Amino acid sequence: MSSILLFLFGLVFGSFGYVLALRYDGDHFLLNPKVVGGRSYCPHCMATLRWYALIPVVSFIIQGGQCRNCKARISFAYPLIELFSGFLFVAIGARVQAFYGIAGGGFWTLTVLWIAFFFALALLSVIDIRLGIIPNEISIFLTAVAILLVGFSASYFGSANVSFFGPYASVFGIQENIWSSHIMGAVAGFLFFAGLVAFTRGKGMGIGDVKLAFPLGFLFGWPDIIFLSGAAFVSGAAIGLLFIALKKKTIKSTLPFGPFLALGAVFVFFFGSGLMGWYIHMMGL
């Protein structure tokens, strides 16, 4: 039951989020009334969309992927992103259940907060790819959600720190207390990326990445932020090399880094404990 609910919410929020990310211009507030309140329209002929053209995935199929008014092709990105968002919401719910092992109000509180966090990460990823910037309002929102999540964890599970790498986190000097671990994570993330920007004189990372590293570090804490950053660099390097091989980019051009930090967060949240267990097993520790 909760999975169906999460899937439907995922479809709707995916649809809303993608339009928001496409309309954001970098100058106005992300949730400004003109963007959020305005009726949806066909980007080709500007015709206002009727309600039956606004149902995620279903409308696309019924209309055969075309605008009813001007017959312009509607991008496959819309239904794909809506479906991806639906499955992501379900996966987050399943992961919260498996990781925290709780039901009822506690489950829903944690699930909604984690969904809000990953939704904002997905939003900033599309915006960073489009415009090469990470809106400040998203980093502030992420910080607020991170504080709520850590605060709720502390009140619900007590002050012992919870790492996505489980007991293995102690190998990296885990902080016993949840607040010291998460404050240390935020400071470490912020200082590391600020150092990188200063060292490369802003040619690789931007200030937006530094501001994003703070809520990521706060939410994931120490030592999880190390693995999150590591996964971001590995995936960023892999995609960068792929683009160079495909001759889409040169070695000098830069990729937006926000999406890779988001990927790192997805990686730690979903696969952190499993991967660490496998690695320790392989090393025979």
Ligand SMILES: [Zn+2]
């Ligand atoms: Zn049209």
